[in-house]
Amino acid sequence: MSERGALRVRLDRLVREVVKFGAVGGAGLLVNLLVFNLVRHTTTLPVVRASILATIVAIAFNYVGFRYFTYRDRDKSRRTKELTLFLLFSVVGLVIENGVLYAATYGFGWDSPLQSNVFKFLGIGIATLFRFWSYRTWVFRAQPAAAAVELPDESFLERERPRPDRVRG
Numbered sequence: 001m002s003e004r005g006a007l008r009v010r011l012d013r014l015v016r017e018v019v020k021f022g023a024v025g026g027a028g029l030l031v032n033l034l035v036f037n038l039v040r041h042t043t044t045l046p047v048v049r050a051s052i053l054a055t056i057v058a059i060a061f062n063y064v065g066f067r068y069f070t071y072r073d074r075d076k077s078r079r080t081k082e083l084t085l086f087l088l089f090s091v092v093g094l095v096i097e098n099g100v101l102y103a104a105t106y107g108f109g110w111d112s113p114l115q116s117n118v119f120k121f122l123g124i125g126i127a128t129l130f131r132f133w134s135y136r137t138w139v140f141r142a143q144p145a146a147a148a149v150e151l152p153d154e155s156f157l158e159r160e161r162p163r164p165d166r167v168r169g
Contacts, residue, residue, distance in 0.1 A: 017070065021132055024065035029124060032058035036120060040113070046082055047116050048102050059090045071140035084140055091135040096130060097123035 001009070036054035039045055045053070063086055091131045100123030110119065138157075 007081060017136065018132075020068070021135075024062055024070050025131075026061040026126055027065065028058045029121075031061045031157075033117065034096040034121065037113075037117070040116070043156060047105050048098055048110060049100050051101050051120055052094065055094045059087075059094070061091075066135065066140060067144035076142040085139045086135070089131060089139060092134070094132045097127040099123065100126060115127075 027034035032054050034054075035057045036051055039050040039053055040047060043050070063083070066086075067082075097120075101116065101119045105113065110116075
């Protein structure tokens with residue numbers, strides 16, 4: 001396979017991964033916003049606490065989606081380490097996500113339902129970039145055998161291809 005073909009294969013895999021990550025993340029976003037608004041409007045919890053609770057529910061939802069859909073083909077031999085790293089990076093994402101909401105609510109006084117949802121959404125977006133990078137790099141690692149497989153280079157293919165001037169007949 002040519003270098004260009006190998007690049008195309010890697011790019012196709014990345015696009016599929018991003019689409020699957022986005023599908024799970026989109027569903028998690030809906031869970032997060034639904035729980036956030038439900039808690040915010042039916043309880044007396046302060047806005048950031050309601051958001052933290054919603055984020056925790058979404059983290060649990062997302063782990064199941066990532067493990068069994070987005071990264072189902074990844075190494076499953078180290079589940080305890082995987083879950084520990086997932087929770088660690090999810091907590092960092094929780095801090096990013098809710099830090100944006102905290103700054104808007106308590107730093108600038110933007111606390112209307114619309115403003116809270118806008119900054120909750122913005123925080124989720126920023127945290128998602130971090131989560132995508134950290135999950136694919138550290139949590140859901142590629143299978144060791146799959147990572148070691150290398151595509152043959154073109155010079156190898158040229159040596160192995162029968163040439164008309166060498167055909168015996």
